[in-house]
Amino acid sequence: MRPFPVVLSAPSGVGKTTIARELMARRSDVGYSVSCTTRAPRSTETNSADYHFISDDEFIARTARGEFAEWAMVHGKRYGTLRSEVQRVLDAGQHVLMDIDVQGARQFVLSFPESVLVFVLPPSVEALVDRLRSRNTETDAQLAERLRNAHAELQEFGRYKYVLVNDNLDAAVETVSAIIDAESVKQDRVHALDEQVSQLIARLDEQIAQYNAISAAGT
Ligand code: ADP
Numbered sequence: 670m671r672p673f674p675v676v677l678s679a680p681s682g683v684g685k686t687t688i689a690r691e692l693m694a695r696r697s698d699v700g701y702s703v704s705c706t707t708r709a710p711r712s713t714e715t716n717s718a719d720y721h722f723i724s725d726d727e728f729i730a731r732t733a734r735g736e737f738a739e740w741a742m743v744h745g746k747r748y749g750t751l752r753s754e755v756q757r758v759l760d761a762g763q764h765v766l767m768d769i770d771v772q773g774a775r776q777f778v779l780s781f782p783e784s785v786l787v788f789v790l791p792p793s794v795e796a797l798v799d800r801l802r803s804r805n806t807e808t809d810a811q812l813a814e815r816l817r818n819a820h821a822e823l824q825e826f827g828r829y830k831y832v833l834v835n836d837n838l839d840a841a842v843e844t845v846s847a848i849i850d851a852e853s854v855k856q857d858r859v860h861a862l863d864e865q866v867s868q869l870i871a872r873l874d875e876q877i878a879q880y881n882a883i884s885a886a887g888t
């Protein structure tokens with residue numbers, strides 16, 4: 670089976686990053702595509718592990734060089750997925766987990782149509798606001814902008830094949846994991862299926878011939 674990209678989208682604060690981290694801790698067959706962004710790092714974030722934090726000029730230069738599989742302006746900053754990151758993870762034989770916004774997801778599937786799109790909903794608006802506030806990473810003005818953007822983002826859920834609610838974290842992680850398992854055995858993802866089944870049939874024919882001979886000898 671060929672590994673494939675798994676795109677997680679949700680309004681800010683729903684828990685995409687938390688789900689992605691937990692999934693990576695549980696599964697060795699999943700890798701993370703580290704995006705580029707022009708926003709400032711949070712105190713908890715590390716360059717090149719959480720994001721490649723780059724300047725606007727560098728982002729624009731990389732865009733011109735065609736380095737991004739998709740990019741978008743989100744909450745007033747640039748965010749983009751490097752083609753090289755996606756390829757690095759796929760080449761390592763891992764599914765590529767991506768935390769990208771709804772505009773980016775729309776672009777990304779054009780280059781990677783085999784992607785699995787998962788939209789994550791908050792259990793309630795109150796929970797969403799609580800999570801954003803308790804993360805303590807945005808000013809009130811930034812928080813208000815993220816909530817305003819959530820309005821439009823929520824309306825995009827229809828473009829996603831899977832939609833889940835991140836109420837209980839453990840259950841949400843297990844659901845994404847189950848989606849990956851189910852998608853892995855889709856017929857069109859299983860490598861050389863014709864050949865595998867032909868070999869089984871050839872071996873089956875040998876066994877049938879053998880048992881026919883045994884039963885004929887016994888009569
Ligand atoms: P996103 O990446 O979608 O912006 P984060 O992963 O940063 O969101 O999560 C926002 C906050 O919500 C974090 O403080 C995180 O610990 C918390 N969180 C995530 N999932 C849950 C959950 N299921 N229940 C309660 N808190 C959660």
Ligand code: 5GP
Pocket residue numbers: 678679680681685704705708739740741743744748749750768769770771772773774
């Ligand atoms: P944050 O600033 O909270 O880390 O992310 C803000 C938003 O940017 C989230 O909706 C997240 O999914 C999105 N995002 C993160 N990386 C990328 C990316 O590479 N491309 C796009 N289009 N969006 C991204």
